[in-house]
Amino acid sequence: MTDPIDSTFARLRIRVHFGEALMLGPGKADLLELIGTTGSISAAGRAMSMSYKRAWSLVDEMNHAFQTPLVESARGGPKGGGAHLTDTGQAVLDHYRKLEDITAEAGAARIGAIRDLLKDVSDGK
Amino acid sequence: MTDPIDSTFARLRIRVHFGEALMLGPGKADLLELIGTTGSISAAGRAMSMSYKRAWSLVDEMNHAFQTPLVESARGGPKGGGAHLTDTGQAVLDHYRKLEDITAEAGAARIGAIRDLLKDVSDGK
DNA sequence: TTGCGTTATGTTTGGTCAGACATAACGTTC
DNA sequence: GAACGTTATGTCTGACCAAACATAACGCAA
Numbered sequence: 001m002t003d004p005i006d007s008t009f010a011r012l013r014i015r016v017h018f019g020e021a022l023m024l025g026p027g028k029a030d031l032l033e034l035i036g037t038t039g040s041i042s043a044a045g046r047a048m049s050m051s052y053k054r055a056w057s058l059v060d061e062m063n064h065a066f067q068t069p070l071v072e073s074a075r076g077g078p079k080g081g082g083a084h085l086t087d088t089g090q091a092v093l094d095h096y097r098k099l100e101d102i103t104a105e106a107g108a109a110r111i112g113a114i115r116d117l118l119k120d121v122s123d124g125k
Numbered sequence: 126m127t128d129p130i131d132s133t134f135a136r137l138r139i140r141v142h143f144g145e146a147l148m149l150g151p152g153k154a155d156l157l158e159l160i161g162t163t164g165s166i167s168a169a170g171r172a173m174s175m176s177y178k179r180a181w182s183l184v185d186e187m188n189h190a191f192q193t194p195l196v197e198s199a200r201g202g203p204k205g206g207g208a209h210l211t212d213t214g215q216a217v218l219d220h221y222r223k224l225e226d227i228t229a230e231a232g233a234a235r236i237g238a239i240r241d242l243l244k245d246v247s248d249g250k
Numbered sequence: 251t252t253g254c255g256t257t258a259t260g261t262t263t264g265g266t267c268a269g270a271c272a273t274a275a276c277g278t279t280c
Numbered sequence: 281g282a283a284c285g286t287t288a289t290g291t292c293t294g295a296c297c298a299a300a301c302a303t304a305a306c307g308c309a310a
Contacts, residue, residue: 009143009144010141010142010143010144011141011142012139012140012141012142012228013139013140013141013142014137014138014139014140014228014232015137015138015139015140016135016136016137016138016236016239017135017136017137017138018134018135018239018240018243019134019135021243021244022243024239040255040256040257041256041257042255042256042257043256050298050299051298051299051300052256052257052258053258053259053298053299053300054298054299056257056258056259060258064244065243065244066242066243066244067242067243067244067245068242073256073257073258074256074257074306074307075256075257075258075305075306075307076255076256076257076305076306076307076308077255077256077306077307077308077309078254078255078307078308078309079254079255079256079308080254080255080256080257080306080307080308081255081256081257081306081307082255082256082257083256083257088242091238091242092239092242095235095238095239096235096239098235099232099235099236099239102231102232102235103137103139103228103231103232105231106227106228106230106231106232107139107224107227107228107231110220110221110223110224110227111141111224113216113220114141114143114149114217114220114221114224115143117191117192117193117213117216117217118143118146118147118190118191118192119146119189119190119191119192120192165285165286165287166286166287167285167286167287168286175268175269176268176269176270177286177287177288178268178269178270178288178289179268179269181287181288181289185288198286198287198288199276199277199286199287200275200276200277200286200287200288201275201276201277201278201285201286201287202276202277202278202279202285202286203277203278203279203284203285204278204284204285204286205276205277205278205284205285205286205287206276206277206285206286206287207285207286207287208286208287
């Protein structure tokens with residue numbers, strides 16, 4: 001809403017394809033992060049308005065693609081269960097976030113160059 | 126080209142969101158490139174097994190988003206018509222390809238770090 | 251031992267987006 | 281002026297993927 005025109009306007013989204021094994025993008029990264037903060041797959045899913053089923057399937061996909069699971073989960077218990085990031089999970093998330101930062105910085109000039117060729121969007125509003 | 130082993134395995138795909146105005150990704154870039162080489166929207170579409178309708182709509186979207194059209198087209202004529210990249214179109218394509226190179230290089234280490242955590246897929250070969 | 255909120259998994263329904271199909275206009279060449 | 285291959289545009293259909301719905305297991309707390 002109250003964003004300045006430039007900074008949030010051009011946004012680079014990245015997705016890494018590891019052959020057929022896995023593709024890692026913003027969705028899985030956000031999910032991992034939310035599982036870390038909420039301690040629950042379902043809570044993470046709700047936070048990004050994603051169905052539990054889909055959230056779980058993404059977690060399952062990631063867990064099977066890596067040597068070590070990224071998310072450990074437990075059923076039952078006082079709060080019914082829960083999930084948390086493993087060290088590997090945290091490492092993958094950190095790497096991905098850094099990757100976002102690095103690529104955004106490296107590409108800023110080229111993105112700006114393309115942006116300058118676009119129609120001016122800030123005039124009407 | 127003469128990339129080390131992992132480069133073909135882990136592939137970084139980028140997509141730039143310019144607010145609501147436009148998003149520019151591999152599909153549109155490839156389409157631009159093929160229009161440049163084939164001189165035809167329909168031929169470019171066929172080359173990437175994309176329907177003419179879709180190819181045209183992507184071109185139309187890009188043409189409207191930029192100050193200057195990226196693709197100029199003509200109907201009729203000896204070969205029925207055709208299309209070609211404008212200077213702006215070539216510039217945008219060049220910027221995008223460079224962006225791909227720059228981000229891939231900048232992110233190589235982090236991508237490699239994630240890749241190393243994946244299950245070993247290269248054992249078969 | 252009942253209740254709770256979660257993980258875990260199958261089945262069905264539905265909305266959306268892309269492709270298929272149809273048609274027209276166009277302008278040079280023969 | 282007939283033919284051709286392309287641009288340009290509308291409509292319709294279908295396949296796919298995600299959400300919705302349903303159900304079970306689990307383990308601690310009270």
